[in-house]
Amino acid sequence: MSRLLYVDNLSVTFDGFKAINGLSFEIGEKELRAIIGPNGAGKTTFMDLITGKTQPDSGTIRWGEKSASLIKKPESKIAQLGIGRKFQKPTVLESQTVCENLLMALANPRNPFSVLFYKKNFEDNEIIAKLSTQVNLERKLTTAASELSHGQKQWLEIGMLLAQDPKLLLIDEPAAGMTSIERQQTVKLLKNLANKRAILVVEHDMEFIRQLECRITVLHEGRVLAEGNFDFVMQHQSVIDVYLGR
Amino acid sequence: MRETILTKYFSNNRHVFFFLGFLTLFTFAVVILAEGFGLGWLGTSFVKTLGKTLCLCMVAIAMDLVWGYCGILSLGHFAFFALGGYMIGMWLMFARTKLVVVAAAKNLALPLTEEEIKSAVGTQIFGVVGGAEIPNIWAFADILPAQLAFVILIPGALALIFGWLAFRSRVDGVYLSILTQAMTLALALYLFQNDSGLRGNNGLSGLQNIPGLENVQQSLVSMYFFIASAFILGIIYCLSNLIVSSKLGNIIKGIRDNEERVRFLGYNVEGFKLFIFVYTAIISGIAGAMYYPQAGIINPAELAPIASIYLAVWVAIGGRGRLYGAVIGAAFVSLMSSYFTGGQAPDIALGFGTLIWTDWWLVLLGLSFVLVTIYAPKGIGGVFDLLAKRNND
Ligand SMILES: Nc1ncnc2c1ncn2[C@@H]1O[C@H](COP(=O)(O)OP(=O)(O)OP(=O)(O)O)[C@@H](O)[C@H]1O
Numbered sequence: 001m002s003r004l005l006y007v008d009n010l011s012v013t014f015d016g017f018k019a020i021n022g023l024s025f026e027i028g029e030k031e032l033r034a035i036i037g038p039n040g041a042g043k044t045t046f047m048d049l050i051t052g053k054t055q056p057d058s059g060t061i062r063w064g065e066k067s068a069s070l071i072k073k074p075e076s077k078i079a080q081l082g083i084g085r086k087f088q089k090p091t092v093l094e095s096q097t098v099c100e101n102l103l104m105a106l107a108n109p110r111n112p113f114s115v116l117f118y119k120k121n122f123e124d125n126e127i128i129a130k131l132s133t134q135v136n137l138e139r140k141l142t143t144a145a146s147e148l149s150h151g152q153k154q155w156l157e158i159g160m161l162l163a164q165d166p167k168l169l170l171i172d173e174p175a176a177g178m179t180s181i182e183r184q185q186t187v188k189l190l191k192n193l194a195n196k197r198a199i200l201v202v203e204h205d206m207e208f209i210r211q212l213e214c215r216i217t218v219l220h221e222g223r224v225l226a227e228g229n230f231d232f233v234m235q236h237q238s239v240i241d242v243y244l245g246r
Numbered sequence: 247m248r249e250t251i252l253t254k255y256f257s258n259n260r261h262v263f264f265f266l267g268f269l270t271l272f273t274f275a276v277v278i279l280a281e282g283f284g285l286g287w288l289g290t291s292f293v294k295t296l297g298k299t300l301c302l303c304m305v306a307i308a309m310d311l312v313w314g315y316c317g318i319l320s321l322g323h324f325a326f327f328a329l330g331g332y333m334i335g336m337w338l339m340f341a342r343t344k345l346v347v348v349a350a351a352k353n354l355a356l357p358l359t360e361e362e363i364k365s366a367v368g369t370q371i372f373g374v375v376g377g378a379e380i381p382n383i384w385a386f387a388d389i390l391p392a393q394l395a396f397v398i399l400i401p402g403a404l405a406l407i408f409g410w411l412a413f414r415s416r417v418d419g420v421y422l423s424i425l426t427q428a429m430t431l432a433l434a435l436y437l438f439q440n441d442s443g444l445r446g447n448n449g450l451s452g453l454q455n456i457p458g459l460e461n462v463q464q465s466l467v468s469m470y471f472f473i474a475s476a477f478i479l480g481i482i483y484c485l486s487n488l489i490v491s492s493k494l495g496n497i498i499k500g501i502r503d504n505e506e507r508v509r510f511l512g513y514n515v516e517g518f519k520l521f522i523f524v525y526t527a528i529i530s531g532i533a534g535a536m537y538y539p540q541a542g543i544i545n546p547a548e549l550a551p552i553a554s555i556y557l558a559v560w561v562a563i564g565g566r567g568r569l570y571g572a573v574i575g576a577a578f579v580s581l582m583s584s585y586f587t588g589g590q591a592p593d594i595a596l597g598f599g600t601l602i603w604t605d606w607w608l609v610l611l612g613l614s615f616v617l618v619t620i621y622a623p624k625g626i627g628g629v630f631d632l633l634a635k636r637n638n639d
């Protein structure tokens with residue numbers, strides 16, 4: 001499996017507090033990976049660093065076949081390279097319909113003039129129809145996003161990420177606020193999606209993590225504490241000490 | 247009914263047709279009732295007020311796009327408006343003074359040389375600020391097409407530079423509002439100086455006298471400007487609707503509601519803000535260029551930051567995020583305001599004192615602003631939304 005994202009010795013400090021402290025990490029193409037760790041471990045900050053929202057103090061982040069550096073690139077450029085991100089709180093554009101939300105995410109040209117003269121065509125309609133079925137929102141296309149349930153908003157956001165057709169999906173706490181049925185559907189969806197792209201999931205719900213059946217990275221105090229499959233991590237003494245046992 | 251592109255467009259953009267229809271009717275009504283061509287029931291100064299109001303509606307549309315749709319509370323759009331006014335004012339004043347100078351020299355034995363004309367014009371225009379030299383920024387003042395181009399280019403360029411600097415460093419919210427206000431204030435203070443080259447606090451005057459139309463009555467000139475203002479307002483409304491109903495509109499509304507999300511979808515948010523900021527600055531410039539020939543005079547006091555704040559109040563009262571809301575707000579509030587502050591409104595004697603409208607109008611306006619913001623955030627335009635909804639059900 002070839003390497004998609006490579007992070008080495010990454011550090012960032014907020015007002016003297018080392019949120020990420022010498023973190024090294026790798027994920028391959030079409031790999032599904034889970035990240036766990038206690039509150040404040042730096043999971044969200046790690047995603048901020050990858051997507052360019054936060055700039056690291058030191059370290060490297062390299063992307064793709066050419067190992068291009070992502071540091072100092074604007075967020076929109078990084079997104080265009082093929083990194084999609086779902087936030088911890090569901091963030092969809094509330095005042096717009098499901099269809100409009102998806103349409104905006106589609107992988108079409110993104111400069112002001114080309115969107116001004118954009119005309120919805122047959123292919124785009126097809127893609128939106130397919131995507132909305134994938135995330136169980138095919139009946140809600142003309143509904144305003146603000147009227148969706150919490151779980152449906154999470155899905156819409158995932159649908160928007162898929163519409164971008166990214167190579168790597170960063171998903172922060174997808175199961176939060178979902179019913180157990182919705183969780184199972186989400187597990188199925190993520191496993192399915194990982195056939196075509198790499199996915200990095202941050203989650204606290206261990207049952208959810210177990211069902212993902214993937215490699216797990218444990219973060220603690222801004223660095224990797226352990227990495228391995230579910231059983232390995234569950235039995236790892238220091239993981240039990242700092243996270244599972246509490 | 248068969249869905250054709252046209253019927254679909256109509257059902258999605260009904261307000262455009264209503265607006266254009268209303269604007270046309272209104273224009274015809276004024277033409278018929280005014281002195282210029284018609285019955286003479288409306289005086290020339292009232293026609294000018296109406297024409298100016300149409301120009302204010304144009305800036306209100308600009309404000310609505312930038313604030314109501316894109317979420318940038320700019321307090322600088324009246325600066326762009328005034329700049330547009332100054333650009334056209336330079337030509338009006340220069341060309342007219344030149345005609346006067348040439349006409350006065352007709353009876354001289356020798357015709358004036360180009361140099362002599364220039365220096366006479368310079369003395370006429372800049373005498374009040376103690377100069378006779380024509381400043382460099384007036385280099386193109388004699389060429390109408392050049393000054394017309396500046397009406398667009400100068401506000402556009404200022405917005406481009408200012409916006410680029412501000413958006414690039416991710417200034418937003420209150421800080422951005424303060425920054426736009428500072429820009430307006432700085433520009434006003436600069437223009438107040440006598441050596442700014444634009445006649446300091448005297449400003450430019452006599453703008454109602456259009457060179458080449460000396461023999462046309464003001465009642466007719468006012469009609470020309472009124473009709474042209476209505477026409478341009480119609481175009482700006484359609485153009486702006488094109489923007490807000492396109493995918494670009496979805497993106498700028500997205501930026502207003504959740505900038506981060508749009509950014510991580512891969513859109514260069516700063517570029518979009520800049521696009522809207524510059525487009526609206528240009529509209530404001532055009533509006534100003536139509537307004538000041540009807541007002542007759544422009545001076546730096548027009549740029550007072552308070553003017554831009556009024557603009558925000560109009561749009562809020564009219565209803566943010568709807569183009570017709572902005573137009574209604576601007577028309578309604580500015581007409582009310584000229585009624586109350588013009589001294590026509592009868593004072594009301596209360597037992598303990600007299601309610602003098604020229605003093606109390608601002609209090610009333612401020613109060614309505616607060617009430618609308620709290621109880622009717624959709625403004626007057628919201629009423630039309632309700633009506634449209636009821637019609638649909
Ligand atoms: N922009 C910032 N400024 C200052 N401190 C920050 C900033 N972002 C994160 N932090 C701090 O960095 C630490 C790591 O936060 P982070 O959000 O990455 O944790 P997390 O692992 O995602 O936790 P959770 O499981 O609660 O979501 C926290 O102590 C947080 O307060």
Ligand SMILES: [Mg+2]
Pocket residue numbers: 043044045088172
């Ligand atoms: Mg987090």
